[in-house]
Amino acid sequence: xxxxxxxxxxxxxxxxxxxxxxxxxxxxxxxxxxxxxxxxxxxxxxxxxxxxxxxxxxxxxxxxxxxxxxxxxxxxxxxxx
Amino acid sequence: xxxxxxxxxxxxxxxxxxxxxxxxxxxxxxxxxxxxxxxxxxxxxxxxxxxxxxxxxxxxxxxxxxxxxxxxxxxxxxxxxxxxxxxxxxxxxxxxxxxxxxxxxxxxxxxxxxxxxxxxxxxxxxxxxxxxxxxxxxxxxxxxxxxxxxxxxxxxxxxxxxxxxxxxxxxxxxxxxxxxxxxxxxxxxxxxxxxxxxxxxxxxxxxxxxxxxxxxxxxxxxxxxxxxxxxxxxxxxxxxxxxxxxxxxxxxxxxxxxxxxxxxxxxxxxxxxxxxxxxxxxxxxxxxxxxxxxxxxxxxxxxxxxxxxxxxxxxxxxxxxxxxxxxxxxxxxxxxxxxxxxxxxxxxxxxxxxxxxxxxxxxxxxxxxxxxxxxxxxxxxxxxxxxxxxxxxxxxxxxxxxxxxxxxxxxxxxxxxxxxxxxxxxxxxxxxxxxxxxxxxxxxxxxxxxxxxxxxxxxxxx
Numbered sequence: 001x002x003x004x005x006x007x008x009x010x011x012x013x014x015x016x017x018x019x020x021x022x023x024x025x026x027x028x029x030x031x032x033x034x035x036x037x038x039x040x041x042x043x044x045x046x047x048x049x050x051x052x053x054x055x056x057x058x059x060x061x062x063x064x065x066x067x068x069x070x071x072x073x074x075x076x077x078x079x080x081x
Numbered sequence: 082x083x084x085x086x087x088x089x090x091x092x093x094x095x096x097x098x099x100x101x102x103x104x105x106x107x108x109x110x111x112x113x114x115x116x117x118x119x120x121x122x123x124x125x126x127x128x129x130x131x132x133x134x135x136x137x138x139x140x141x142x143x144x145x146x147x148x149x150x151x152x153x154x155x156x157x158x159x160x161x162x163x164x165x166x167x168x169x170x171x172x173x174x175x176x177x178x179x180x181x182x183x184x185x186x187x188x189x190x191x192x193x194x195x196x197x198x199x200x201x202x203x204x205x206x207x208x209x210x211x212x213x214x215x216x217x218x219x220x221x222x223x224x225x226x227x228x229x230x231x232x233x234x235x236x237x238x239x240x241x242x243x244x245x246x247x248x249x250x251x252x253x254x255x256x257x258x259x260x261x262x263x264x265x266x267x268x269x270x271x272x273x274x275x276x277x278x279x280x281x282x283x284x285x286x287x288x289x290x291x292x293x294x295x296x297x298x299x300x301x302x303x304x305x306x307x308x309x310x311x312x313x314x315x316x317x318x319x320x321x322x323x324x325x326x327x328x329x330x331x332x333x334x335x336x337x338x339x340x341x342x343x344x345x346x347x348x349x350x351x352x353x354x355x356x357x358x359x360x361x362x363x364x365x366x367x368x369x370x371x372x373x374x375x376x377x378x379x380x381x382x383x384x385x386x387x388x389x390x391x392x393x394x395x396x397x398x399x400x401x402x403x404x405x406x407x408x409x410x411x412x413x414x415x416x417x418x419x420x421x422x423x424x425x426x427x428x429x430x431x432x433x434x435x436x437x438x439x440x441x442x443x444x445x446x447x448x449x450x451x452x453x454x455x456x457x458x459x460x461x462x463x464x465x466x467x468x469x470x471x472x473x474x475x476x477x478x479x480x481x482x483x484x485x486x487x488x489x490x491x492x493x494x495x496x497x498x499x500x501x502x503x504x505x506x507x508x509x510x511x512x513x514x515x516x517x518x519x520x521x522x523x524x525x526x527x528x529x530x531x532x533x534x535x536x537x538x539x540x541x542x543x
Binding site: 017018030031032033038039041042043045046047049050055057058065066067 | 287288289308311312314315316317341445446473474475476477478481483507508511516517521522524
């Protein structure tokens with residue numbers, strides 16, 4: 001599964017578990033407007049660390065925080081290289 | 082000295098320019114001057130004289146207005162945050178000997194408490210003959226829940242206002258906190274006593290909408306926890322605000338978040354404060370570095386004595402609470418009058434750094450989690466044999482809950498059955514414990530380490 005599909009599948013699963021109504025996800029989706037709260041994002045980063053073997057946000061201090069879904073996926077794609 | 086600050090809150094409405102100073106809520110705003118000649122409690126304040134009042138409004142502006150009216154009139158104000166679990170309310174009411182309710186939620190919400198006096202709080206002011214009082218009022222704050230009901234911590238105007246210095250400027254304060262929590266209440270006092278206005282957040286409001294209001298009202302001083310700030314920094318709407326002062330408190334401010342904020346708000350001063358509901362504001366650190374200078378221990382800061390005992394930070398000052406209240410309330414102060422914050426620190430070079438909570442409590446975005454409570458929830462699943470819950474470092478909330486689980490049938494590790502069991506455990510936890518306590522990740526392991534005394538071996542604990 002690609003990084004992007006992994007991210008989206010985890011987002012959907014977390015939204016369901018946290019009973020959040022998820023906005024349609026596109027590359028341009030603003031993360032803060034997807035319907036997930038900060039606890040959901042915290043869970044997302046933790047699960048992606050297990051799935052992808054990397055937590056790019058903790059491994060480097062100088063990563064700028066992503067705004068869109070595409071930004072977010074890119075941070076993981078770059079970290080996985 | 083506290084004599085001037087110990088005046089009743091109403092006193093601060095009489096300051097110059099109070100017609101130009103506001104509480105700015107999500108749906109309405111109130112000028113401080115309006116409250117001088119009116120009431121948000123339908124003119125029923127006199128009924129609350131000498132009462133122990135549960136203040137449990139949904140709307141934060143309604144709470145702010147009621148606080149000013151109640152101070153000096155009520156015997157006690159119990160500040161209930163909006164997310165307080167209904168199940169805890171009766172214990173809090175009993176422990177605080179509450180005999181009145183002020184809320185905007187309707188009396189029916191509180192029927193189970195058997196308290197007959199209910200007064201509606203509004204977020205608008207109606208003209209009325211103003212009642213004042215000069216009774217000492219206890220302000221009871223709730224600590225964020227661990228197991229069981231939150232603890233009630235007693236303050237008064239003197240302890241709450243002790244950290245505040247009056248400035249010449251009139252800042253426009255904003256905070257990501259709710260003012261019913263210590264961190265937010267400090268900002269409420271800063272705005273009222275320090276001569277500014279306050280932009281209140283609203284539960285249910287999106288981060289983007291809140292940031293837009295902060296922009297519209299030209300926030301100059303903005304406070305929140307590191308988790309609040311990380312969330313805000315992920316919203317494009319933050320680009321429009323131009324605060325001169327950025328403040329962090331309530332959680333460990335690590336170097337990454339301090340650097341991020343400094344880079345983002347190049348013209349702002351970025352400071353982090355150490356404070357807790359029990360100990361009050363301990364100190365403020367403005368040099369842009371995580372932790373605090375070791376020399377604070379010798380010299381203190383702003384009348385606060387600081388010491389470290391057994392690795393745990395202890396504070397003594399006029400800002401500390403007077404104690405816990407309720408049945409079986411533990412002692413707050415040690416023999417020398419210090420509050421043990423339970424925050425563990427470590428000396429590295431000439432600075433102390435925060436390393437975690439005494440006793441291994443997990444802090445998820447400022448909310449406390451006892452590992453044992455989560456383990457108990459997990460262990461209720463019929464397929465689970467044992468579990469160990471620990472913190473996993475997290476860039477969003479500081480930490481999340483991670484669980485190592487031993488299944489009764491260890492042969493189902495790592496297959497489709499395991500994934501199904503994992504979903505069931507998470508669902509079971511969601512039904513029984515608060516969302517931040519539900520494990521973010523679960524790992525199935527063959528065994529857990531047990532100490533000689535027969536207890537699960539936790540990191541850093543025998």
